[in-house]
Amino acid sequence: MAIFNRNDERIARLFGTFLIAEAIACVFFAFAHLNPHIPLGFATLQEPLNIPAAIVETLCGIALTIGAVALIARHPRAWLRALGGQLFTLGGFILGIIAVARGGGGGDDPVNNVFHRVMLVLGLLGSYAMLRRGRRDTHPIEHGAA
Numbered sequence: 001m002a003i004f005n006r007n008d009e010r011i012a013r014l015f016g017t018f019l020i021a022e023a024i025a026c027v028f029f030a031f032a033h034l035n036p037h038i039p040l041g042f043a044t045l046q047e048p049l050n051i052p053a054a055i056v057e058t059l060c061g062i063a064l065t066i067g068a069v070a071l072i073a074r075h076p077r078a079w080l081r082a083l084g085g086q087l088f089t090l091g092g093f094i095l096g097i098i099a100v101a102r103g104g105g106g107g108d109d110p111v112n113n114v115f116h117r118v119m120l121v122l123g124l125l126g127s128y129a130m131l132r133r134g135r136r137d138t139h140p141i142e143h144g145a146a
Contacts, residue, residue, distance in 0.1 A: 011133065012071040015082060018126060019068035022089065022119065026061035029115055030054045047112060053096060060089040083130045090123040 029047070032038060033054035038045040067085030070078040096116050100109075 009074070012074060012078060015126070015130065015133075016068040016071035019064045019071070019082060019085060022122060022126070023061040023064035023068065025115070025119065026057045026064065026089070029112075030057035030061060033057065045111065047109060053099075056092045056095065060092040063088040079130060079133060083127060086123055086127045086130060090120065090127060093120045093123060 031054070032045060032047040033050040035047060035049040063085040065085075067078075067082030069075075070081040075081065093116050096112075097120065100113065100116070
């Protein structure tokens with residue numbers, strides 16, 4: 001079993017929570033791409049029907065969830081799985097931005113455009129932070145556990 005100190009556990013939980021929030025956003029927008037009317041209280045969100053985007057964002061949500069669970073459960077390769085989920089999701093959002101720019105992806109929808117760009121920035125920041133963290137201890141099992 002991997003050795004985690006208290007600081008490692010806090011950081012892993014923080015990143016795990018961050019990944020769960022990203023995963024929830026992905027699944028929410030995957031559902032939104034199925035064209036339901038989603039009342040938000042002050043407005044109603046209705047995205048154009050876009051099955052490919054719904055599939056990609058669902059897969060991104062799953063990849064992020066796998067990384068989050070690995071971090072929270074203190075899996076020996078948690079940081080690698082979390083980074084893999086982030087990088088997979090980055091690829092999905094880059095693909096979405098390119099699809100919208102080429103006229104596909106449900107058209108030029110401002111909500112979708114903002115979502116893609118915000119998630120791209122969060123993914124880049126999260127990946128950078130994980131790479132910096134991972135440089136110190138890619139998997140803690142090497143640091144004293146048998």
